[in-house]
Amino acid sequence: MSAPISSSLSDLAMLGQTLKANSERIVAESAAVFASAGRERAHPFPLDAVPGGLPLLLSELMALLPQAIAEGDVTLSAGAEKLEVLAELRLDVVIKALEGVSEVVVMELKRLEGSVAKGFLDEACRETRLFFDLKIAHYCQKFVAAQGTELTLHTRQLDEASERLAADGAGADAAAHSRVQLLQGVIHELRNTLQSVVLHATSVVDFPREAGVAEVMQRLTANGIRLQELLDRLGLYASLLAGEWSNRMESVDVGVFLQDLEVRHRGLARTASTRLTCRQTSGPSQIITDAGKLSLIADNLVTNAVHAAKGGLVQVEMSEGGTGRMLLTVTDNGHGIRLTEARHLFRVIHHVEGSKFSGLKLGLLASRHLAHLLGGELTFESEEGRGATFQVSFPRVLR
Incomplete structure (x- = not known):
C-alpha cells in the first residue's frame, strides 16, 4: 500500500x-x-x-x-x-x-x-x-x-x-x-x-x-x-x-527424439498459443545419425514454425523417405512465404520489403549446412496465406 x-x-x-x-x-x-x-x-x-x-x-x-x-x-x-x-x-x-x-x-x-x-x-x-x-x-x-x-x-x-x-x-x-x-x-x-x-x-x-x-x-x-x-x-x-x-554417429530412437523435441518447445508453443504435435508415421524406430546436428535442425525449424503459426498448428513428422532415407517434416498453418521471398530464403543478404518472415534466418542457413553434413538436403514448400512445410531428407544410416 x-x-x-x-x-x-x-x-x-x-x-x-x-x-x-x-x-x-x-x-x-x-x-x-x-x-x-x-x-x-x-x-x-x-x-x-x-x-x-x-x-x-x-x-x-x-x-x-x-x-x-x-x-x-x-x-x-x-x-x-x-x-x-x-x-x-x-x-x-x-x-x-x-x-x-x-x-x-x-x-x-x-x-x-x-x-x-x-x-x-x-x-x-x-x-x-x-x-x-x-x-x-x-x-x-x-x-x-x-x-x-x-x-x-x-x-x-x-x-x-x-x-x-x-x-x-x-x-x-x-x-x-x-x-x-x-x-x-x-x-x-x-x-x-x-x-x-x-x-x-x-x-x-x-x-x-x-x-x-x-x-x-x-x-x-x-x-x-x-x-x-x-x-x-x-x-x-x-x-x-x-x-x-565432424559427425558423431550414434543410434537414435526416433520416438524418444520426437518426444524430447516436443518437450523442448512446449513452453514456446504455449506462449504462442500454438498447438504442437510430434509423431512418427513410418520407417524404423532406430536410425544411425548425428543426434546433435539433427536436433539443431529440428529446433530451428520448429521455432520458426511456432513463430509463424501463432495461435495455429505446427506438425512434426518423421517418416520413411525412400530407399535408405528418412524425412523430417515440419509444417505450420501460418501466414506462409511470399513467392518473391521464397526465391531468396536461403540468402540472408537479400531483403524483401514488407517481409513477414521474422527472426535472423541464420537458423535456416545453419540448418541447411547441417543437413548437408548429414548427407541430406533441406527443402521447403509454401503458399502465401496457407502456411509452409520444411523437409529434411537424410540417410537412415550415416556413413
Whole structure:
C-alpha cells in the first residue's frame, strides 16, 4: 500500500514525497522485475550489476525528476554513463530489466491520479520513461564499444574464411557451399545489427526530446535484443563456422527424439498459443545419425514454425523417405512465404520489403549446412496465406 501524502503539498512536492515514501516497495518490485528478466532468458541478473545497486539507480531518478519537470529542459542522462557494462550480463536482459523498472515507477506515479494536475502527471511519466530510455541507449553504446574489438576480430576471421573457401572452388561441394552462405549471412547480420544499434542509440542520446524518439527506442530495443541473439548464435555455431564440426554417429530412437523435441518447445508453443504435435508415421524406430546436428535442425525449424503459426498448428513428422532415407517434416498453418521471398530464403543478404518472415534466418542457413553434413538436403514448400512445410531428407544410416 502506498504511504499517505498530504493534500496541502504542491504537485512537485507531492511527487517527490510519494517516491521517497514508497521507495522501499518500488525497489522491491523493481528487484522482482530484474529477477524475472533474468529467468525469462535463463540468465541471472544480480542487483549489484547496477553500480551502487538498484536503490542508487532509483535515487538518481528521484533526484533528477523534479528538476527536469520544474525546468522543462534538463537532460536526465547526467548519471547514465555510470551504468557500467559487465561481461557476464546479457544485453537483452539489461534492456528488458530497465524497461520493466521504468514501468514499475510509472505505475507508482499514476497512483497520484486525481491528486495532482493531469498535465503535470503526464509530464512526470514521460520524463521517467526518458530517464530509463537514456539508460538503455547509453548501455547499448557501451556494450557495442566493449564488444567492438572482439566483434571486429570475429568479422575479419569470418571474412577470411569465406574468401578462402571461395578461392578454393568450394562451391562444387554442397556442404562447403552452404558453409560459405552461412559465413556470409553471419557477417551481413553482424555488421547491419551493430550499425543499427549504434545509430539508434546515438540518436536517442543526442536528441532525447525530438519527435519520434519513442519509435527510435522501439527499434533500438529490438536491435539490441537481436544483437544478443546473434552473439548467442556465434557461440553456438563457432565450430560449424570454422569447419571443425565432424559427425558423431550414434543410434537414435526416433520416438524418444520426437518426444524430447516436443518437450523442448512446449513452453514456446504455449506462449504462442500454438498447438504442437510430434509423431512418427513410418520407417524404423532406430536410425544411425548425428543426434546433435539433427536436433539443431529440428529446433530451428520448429521455432520458426511456432513463430509463424501463432495461435495455429505446427506438425512434426518423421517418416520413411525412400530407399535408405528418412524425412523430417515440419509444417505450420501460418501466414506462409511470399513467392518473391521464397526465391531468396536461403540468402540472408537479400531483403524483401514488407517481409513477414521474422527472426535472423541464420537458423535456416545453419540448418541447411547441417543437413548437408548429414548427407541430406533441406527443402521447403509454401503458399502465401496457407502456411509452409520444411523437409529434411537424410540417410537412415550415416556413413
